[in-house]
Amino acid sequence: MRKDHWSSIVHFHLLCRFLFAFSVLSSVSLIFWSQSSASCNGEAALNPEKRNESFHLLAFPSALNQLSFSAKPPRRLLKVALFVKRWPHRNLAGGLERHALTLHLALARRGHEIHVFTTKSNATFPRHNDAAMSFHQTPPSPAGYLNQALAWEQFQTENATGRPFDVIHSESVGLLHGRARNISNLAASWHGIAYETIHSDVVQDLLRGPDEPRRPTITERLSKVIEEVKFFPHYAHHVATSDHVGDVLKRIYMIPEERVHIIVNGVAESIYRPDQKMGEEFRRKVGVPDRARLVIGLAGRLVKDKGHPLMFEALKQVFGEEERFQRDVFVLVAGDGPWGNRYKELGRNIIVLGPLEQSELAKFYNSLDVYLNPTLRAQGLDHTFIEAMLSGVAIAGTRFASITGSLIVGSNVGYTFLPTVESLKESLYKIMKDGKQVLSKKGEVARSRALHLFTATKMAAAYERLFQCISKEPAVKDNIDYCRYPLPWDSGKLK
Structure with a gap:
């Protein structure tokens, strides 16, 4: 074999080892940074109102959700253009689409004019009589994505009609960077990089079976990172939906700090809230017996990269090893995917519910003692964690940086595990040992944290002020600098 071929193989293996070490060390350092920075900089950075000082909003280093913006109707209303690949349809939406709906519906209900540029769907978009939302739909591109040329043409037409847009918001690459270049009043939200x-x-x-081929994408990922580092600066402002991603955008992607803003995801607190009676009724409805010692919940897409092969094997082993677990612990599985039928093989303790509507999901969370998400996807801030936290439920999740940096920040909130069967089993045994009383206390702490950071109201208020700050003419009409915090009306707490 030629010497240069052997050399390329050696370089490939060295690259793989480097990526593994770099990923692990980076995750560890970022977890340490996220937990230690709050204590070191803590009161000064996270609670500036305690110092009674004004500061520039774009310089705030932590999640804007921590600030107390006014709950009153805004003094300046905005015309917002949203670019999103797809608009959510009932319970089939992914996290990005659900974020787009939750955020912009909340902004519209606060009086802002929202124009959604998205892919045409066979489904009928719901009408909201209390919100000014207009939809501009285009047929999908040949690859099934948002047709950028047609969507941009619609945007330009609307932008030239009467009042131009104050702000442009791109959910991820809803608006590609080539068109986003040189637009100063544009922000892109990143749900995974x-x-x-x-x-x-x-x-x-590492979890690949002995006969399972290595996915070719693993060797292509570094190139994609480099491409993102190159084109991300074309977006004027970046919204990181987790603390971890905010730090990566600043350090690894080398985007100036004043252009990176952390606004963690939020969900509707009016829907996801504790209701013991509703939870008890749901348990009886789906067949959980009164003798159940614990109820564990899983939700989402029941596919491989969400960790369900890992969860299946862990449950299979625990049921075989511990008679009490098999007898007294029940697992509710909400969602759709190929692993739904596999779970049924584990016996009557596993109740597969299929996909649930939002109102049923709220009941589902209230029926749980702990919500567990075994995801193998390190990116983004999963909405299901937040929905469970707002419902007052303890949570357990994979030890990825976004999860430990923003959600499960300590054992008082829930449990974390490595993405291995043994580590997941340890958490399952620990959950069973702790029991209902300990889990209930963790659920109270989880809800308190969620109310402080992860509500739709907090998220929408943070985006609203950011949009007012970066809008095309932020201070022309009312001579107010929306980039300063606090403004006189910011003293009241959000409800």
Whole structure:
């Protein structure tokens, strides 16, 4: 074999080892940074109102959700253009689409004019009589994505009609960087970036079966990271939906700090809230007996990269090893995917519910003692965690940086485990040992944290002020600098 061929193989293996070490060390350092920075900088950075000082909003280093913006109707209303690949349809939406709906419906209900540029769907978009939302739909591109040329043409037409847009918002790459270039009043929200997926790829490759081929994408990921580092600066402002991603955008993607803003995801607190009676009724409805010692919940897409092969094997082993677990612990599985039928093989303790509507999901969370998400995807801030936290339920999740940096920040909130069967089993045994009383206390702490950071109201208020700050003419009409915090009306707490 030629010498240069052997050399390329050696370089490939060295690259793989480097990526693994870099991913692990980076995750550890970022977890330490996220937990220690709050205590070191803590009161000064996270609670500036305690110092009674004004500061520039774009310089705030932590999640804007922590600030107390006014709950009153805004003094300046905005015309917002939203670019999103797809608009959510009932219970089939992914996290990005659900975020787009929750955020912009909340903004519209606060009086802002929202124009949604998205892919045409066979489904009928719901009408909201209390919100000014207009939909501009285009047939999908040949690849099934948002047709950028047609959507941009619609945007330009609307932008030239009467009042131009104050702000443009792109959910991920809803608006591609070539068109986003040189638009100063544009913000892109990132729900997952290529750098995070390196960790996911390493984990999934380590869990690969002996006869399962290595996915070719693992060797292509570094190139995608480099491409993102190149084109991300074309977006004027970046919204990181987790603390971890905010740090990566600043350090690894080298985007100036004043252009990176952390606004963690939020969900509707009016829907997801504790209701013991509703939970008890749901248990009886789906067949959980009164003798059940614990109820564990899983939700989402029941596919491989969400960790369900890992969960299946862990449950299978625990049921075989511990008679009490098999007898007294019940697992509710909400969602759709190929692993739904597999779970049924584990016996009557596993109740597969299929996909649930939002109102049924709220009942589902209230029926649980703990919500567990075994995801193998290191990117993004999963909405299901937040929905469970707002419902007052303890949570358990994979030890990825976004999860430990923003959600499960300590054992008082829930449990974390490595993406291995043994580590997941340890958490399951620990959950059973702790029991209902301990889990209930963790659920109270989880809800308190969620109310402080992860409500739709907090998220929408943070985006609203950011949009007012970066809008095309932020201070022309009312001579107010919306980039300063606090403004006189910011003293009241959000409800």
